[in-house]
Amino acid sequence: MKRGFEIVSKYSSKNLTLPYRTTNNAAGYDFESAEEIIIPSIWKLNFLKVLWAIKHEKNVQAASIEKARQVLKPFLIPTGIKAYMQPDEVLIIANRSSNPLKRGLVIPNGIGVIDSDYYNNDGNEGEIFVQILNFGISDIKIQKGERIAQGIFMPYLLADQDDQQKKQTRSGGFGSSGK
Ligand SMILES: O=c1ccn([C@H]2C[C@H](O)[C@@H](COP(=O)(O)OP(=O)(O)OP(=O)(O)O)O2)c(=O)[nH]1
Numbered sequence: 001m002k003r004g005f006e007i008v009s010k011y012s013s014k015n016l017t018l019p020y021r022t023t024n025n026a027a028g029y030d031f032e033s034a035e036e037i038i039i040p041s042i043w044k045l046n047f048l049k050v051l052w053a054i055k056h057e058k059n060v061q062a063a064s065i066e067k068a069r070q071v072l073k074p075f076l077i078p079t080g081i082k083a084y085m086q087p088d089e090v091l092i093i094a095n096r097s098s099n100p101l102k103r104g105l106v107i108p109n110g111i112g113v114i115d116s117d118y119y120n121n122d123g124n125e126g127e128i129f130v131q132i133l134n135f136g137i138s139d140i141k142i143q144k145g146e147r148i149a150q151g152i153f154m155p156y157l158l159a160d161q162d163d164q165q166k167k168q169t170r171s172g173g174f175g176s177s178g179k
């Protein structure tokens with residue numbers, strides 16, 4: 001077993017499909033969304049600005065600002081998938097090029113870097129999430145089973161003296177290693 005995909009346990013009975021390549025020479029394994037999810041348009045940010053203005057001039061409750069903030073941050077689309085690979089390999093998550101063109105969907109972190117030590121980590125079993133922002137003018141509904149991104153396995157290189165730097169054991173993702 002060199003590298004591949006598995007379904008995380010909480011999705012074991014949800015009928016998910018493992019990532020797949022669609023053409024003979026496709027580099028990327030397409031990932032499907034594990035759930036139906038609505039990605040709101042970021043143009044609602046204007047709404048946030050108005051709220052701020054109202055807050056400062058007319059004392060609108062801070063709670064509504066906080067609610068708007070929660071709605072407007074990038075969404076994490078669950079894939080229900082974890083990936084195993086060799087220690088000197090990485091899985092790169094890249095957007096499908098049709099997503100910005102057809103649906104206004106971008107991956108705000110540019111690419112996702114899935115480390116080999118993310119697999120089966122104690123925090124979330126290594127479930128891969130795709131961060132998504134909708135710059136289009138309409139909200140977008142992602143259906144369960146819809147292809148949202150692609151994963152490319154690659155080898156990576158180490159810098160000289162790499163073994164002299166202290167490392168920690170991965171316990172999760174999205175900031176788990178600290179600031
Ligand atoms: O699009 C992504 C990017 C990352 N990850 C997971 C896998 C990766 O191994 C882990 C950490 O990613 P990264 O190192 O890029 O983020 P960080 O902000 O540095 O978090 P950490 O402190 O956990 O390393 O989060 C995803 O599921 N999707």
Ligand SMILES: [Mg+2]
Binds near residue numbers: 177
């Ligand atoms: Mg990191």
